Amino acid sequence: MRVAGIDCGTNTIKLLIGDLPDVEVREVRMVRLGQDLDRTGRLADEALARAFAAIEEYAGLVRAHDVPPDRVRFVATSASRDASNADVFVAGVRERLGVEPEVVSGAEEAALSFDGAVRNLRTPPAEPVLVVDIGGGSTELILGTSAPEAAHSMDIGSVRLHERHLHSDPPTAAEVAAFVADVDAHLDACPVDPAAAATVVGVAGTVTQLGAVLLDLPAYDRTAVDQLVVPVGQVHELVDRLVAMTVAERRALPSMHPGRADVIGAGALILDRVLRRSGAVELVVSEADILDGIAWSLVEG
Structure with missing residues (x-):
C-alpha cells in the first residue's frame, strides 16, 4: 500500500512516499516555519510563504505517485502548536494538499519518533x-x-x-x-x-x-x-x-x-x-x- 507521510517541523518540512518498507521518495526542505515564533508568538508571513511553496511542490509529488488522499498524513509539530495564527497555516495546507493537517501533541510526536x-x-x-x-x-x-x-x-x-x-x-x-x-x-x-x-x-x-x-x-x-x-x-x-x-x-x-x-x-x-x-x-x-x-x-x- 503506497502511502505519503509529511512531517512539518519548526525548521524543515519532510516528505516520504513509498510502499513500505520500500521508499520511493524522501525529500526535505528547509523552510524555517518557526522564524521569530519564540519572540512574536505567531508564524511570520515570509515563513508561511516558504512553507506553502514546499507544500505545493510536495502535493505535485503525491499526485505524480498516485497516492490517494486517504493514504496521506500531514503531521505538524512544535511551531504549529505554539503559533497564535496556526489556523492560517492549517487552512493553507488543506487548500494545497487536500488533506487535513494534524497538529499533534508532544506525546504523539514522541511516540511517532520512537517508532520510526x-x-x-x-x-x-x-x-x-x-x-x-x-x-x-x-x-x-x-x-x-x-x-x-x-x-x-x-x-x-x-x-x-x-x-x-x-x-x-x-x-x-x-x-x-x-x-x-x-x-x-x-x-x-x-x-x-x-x-x-x-x-x-x-x-x-x-x-x-x-x-x-x-x-x-x-x-x-x-x-x-x-x-x-x-x-x-x-x-x-x-x-x-x-x-x-x-x-x-x-x-x-x-x-x-x-x-x-x-x-x-x-x-x-x-x-x-x-x-x-x-x-x-x-x-x-x-x-x-x-x-x-x-x-x-x-x-x-
Missing part, C-alpha cells in the same frame, strides 16, 4: 532505548523497549534557543552559559531520565548533520550517516568546535546544509547536555525518525 527510529535499527539495541529527537522548536526524550514507556516534549529546539540566546557570531561565553542554563532547567524538570537508558539513539537533522561532519564527508550521504555509532567523547569535542565557529566557517564544511549552519551549534548544545546526563558511552545516529513513524502509522492503522 527503533524500527530502523539493524542491530538489536541494549534496552531500554532513549530516543532523542531535537527539532527546531522542541526536543523529545522517549524511553522504552518495544514501545515508548516514558516520553516528554520540551520547548527547547535549535531554532527557538538560537534565537533566544545566541546573538553573536560566534556566540560569547555568556550567551553559551545562558543557553546551557536554559537547557539544564528543562532537563531538571523532565520526567524522562536519560541516565536510565542503555542505548541512546539520536534522530533528526541536528544529529544526522553532526554525524556527517564527524565522518568528514565531502557531501551529505544519508547511507553513510545512518546507523553510525559515535563515541560520546567525540560528540562533545565536535560540539565545542562547532559552537566556537562562525556561521561562515560552519557553512564552509563540505557536508553542512546551508540552511542548518546558523542553528547547528544550538542543536548540538542540546544534544551535548542530554548525553552528559545519560551516562552513555556511544551515540547511535538514525536517519529514520518521526517521518518514518508517520508513514508506518498509515500502513498499520
Whole structure:
C-alpha cells in the first residue's frame, strides 16, 4: 500500500512516499516555519510563504505517485502548536494538499519518533532505548523497549534557543552559559531520565548533520550517516568546535546544509547536555525518525 507521510517541523518540512518498507521518495526542505515564533508568538508571513511553496511542490509529488488522499498524513509539530495564527497555516495546507493537517501533541510526536527510529535499527539495541529527537522548536526524550514507556516534549529546539540566546557570531561565553542554563532547567524538570537508558539513539537533522561532519564527508550521504555509532567523547569535542565557529566557517564544511549552519551549534548544545546526563558511552545516529513513524502509522492503522 503506497502511502505519503509529511512531517512539518519548526525548521524543515519532510516528505516520504513509498510502499513500505520500500521508499520511493524522501525529500526535505528547509523552510524555517518557526522564524521569530519564540519572540512574536505567531508564524511570520515570509515563513508561511516558504512553507506553502514546499507544500505545493510536495502535493505535485503525491499526485505524480498516485497516492490517494486517504493514504496521506500531514503531521505538524512544535511551531504549529505554539503559533497564535496556526489556523492560517492549517487552512493553507488543506487548500494545497487536500488533506487535513494534524497538529499533534508532544506525546504523539514522541511516540511517532520512537517508532520510526527503533524500527530502523539493524542491530538489536541494549534496552531500554532513549530516543532523542531535537527539532527546531522542541526536543523529545522517549524511553522504552518495544514501545515508548516514558516520553516528554520540551520547548527547547535549535531554532527557538538560537534565537533566544545566541546573538553573536560566534556566540560569547555568556550567551553559551545562558543557553546551557536554559537547557539544564528543562532537563531538571523532565520526567524522562536519560541516565536510565542503555542505548541512546539520536534522530533528526541536528544529529544526522553532526554525524556527517564527524565522518568528514565531502557531501551529505544519508547511507553513510545512518546507523553510525559515535563515541560520546567525540560528540562533545565536535560540539565545542562547532559552537566556537562562525556561521561562515560552519557553512564552509563540505557536508553542512546551508540552511542548518546558523542553528547547528544550538542543536548540538542540546544534544551535548542530554548525553552528559545519560551516562552513555556511544551515540547511535538514525536517519529514520518521526517521518518514518508517520508513514508506518498509515500502513498499520
